[in-house]
Amino acid sequence: PTFLGILPSRKKQGEPVNGVAVRGILPESPASIAMIRPGDRVVQLDKTPVADAAGLFDLISRRRVGEKVTVHVDRGGARQSLVAKLAVVPSEVPAVLESEIITAPDPKPADLPKTGRFNQKLPGHDQDFWAYVPENYNPARGFGLVVWIHPGSDTKEADIHDLWKPVCDERGLILVGPRAKEIAGWNLNEAGFIEAMVKHIQEKYNIDDQRIVLHGFSDGCGFAYHLAFKYRSLFRGVVASSEPLKLRPPENRPDLRLQFFLSCGDKDNLYRQVQQTRSRLAAMKFPVTLSSVPDDGHNYPPIPVLDAIGRWIEMLDRI
Secondary structure: OEEOOEEEOOOOOOOOOOOEEEEEEOOOOHHHHOOOOOOOEEEEEOOEEOOOHHHHHHHHHOOOOOOEEEEEEEEOOEEEEEEEEOEEOOOOOOOOOOOOOOOOOOOOOOOOOOOEEEEEEOOOOOOEEEEEEOOOOOOOOOEEEEEEEOOOOOOOHHHHHHHHHHHHHHHOEEEEEEOOOEOOEOOHHHHHHHHHHHHHHHHHOOEEEEEEEEEEEOOHHHHHHHHHHHOOOOOOEEEEEOOOOOOOOOOOOHHHOOEEEEEEEOOOOOHHHHHHHHHHHHHOOOOEEEEEEOOOOOOOOOHHHHHHHHHHHHOOOOO
16 A cells, blocks of 8 residues: 555544645655645645545555655645655554644533443443543544454453553543453354444544544454454454454455554464464555564553554554
């Protein structure tokens, strides 16, 4: 997949769209080398006008790696034409990536949905889920959504909430944890419940559809992979920790970009298989990152890796 290296500004609810405002530039990217700057507004690529981020992504995805493009930007009211040589989507996550500052609405609307941690039964289903919504949730801003697919025999709810709460608060993410019917683990026929739960959250909250992510650990990853490939138009990323991909992936679809973040301890017995998963996905042109945890076995990833996952989710909408 081709890559320019810009992070588009996220549109506020009701805000008109005219081109693609740049909220950030990824380091050492074609955009950085071409001297595109945060605050620029991309209005044209070569001879084609750019209406919004989806249009720019489509134009870039149709070009080849190594191809040169002329990016026309509006910079402070003046037109600039900058030449960029497109590259492949990098596998590295920047060590530093600023997040958007979101403030709670003031005054607080009377119909503001629940914030904090809560449990809820999904209407029309006999299963429930728990969720964490940052207290600064603002319906004028799109929030990312992380769907935690727990492993068999242990939902790890308290640990996952405590570990992810600061990441959610910093990055503008909502965390939801659906509960399997049987504590032993997930059944593939529960996929419809997960889809319905995500759509329910989308109805209640302003969700950024470019940052809807499945996250699994150990044997929970198998169901996360299944969901990602089954609902390609819904999920944009998979975070799989300490478990290889065991099913055969479908063909990559650039129009429905699906990205992967894998993590595993280098002392885990599954580490070599996770490395093979990375190679397998990369060969199919899926953007994939592998974070190896030194001297660690089959454990949930440590806080530095969670911070990297937060930065990775922050840039899922990169172009």
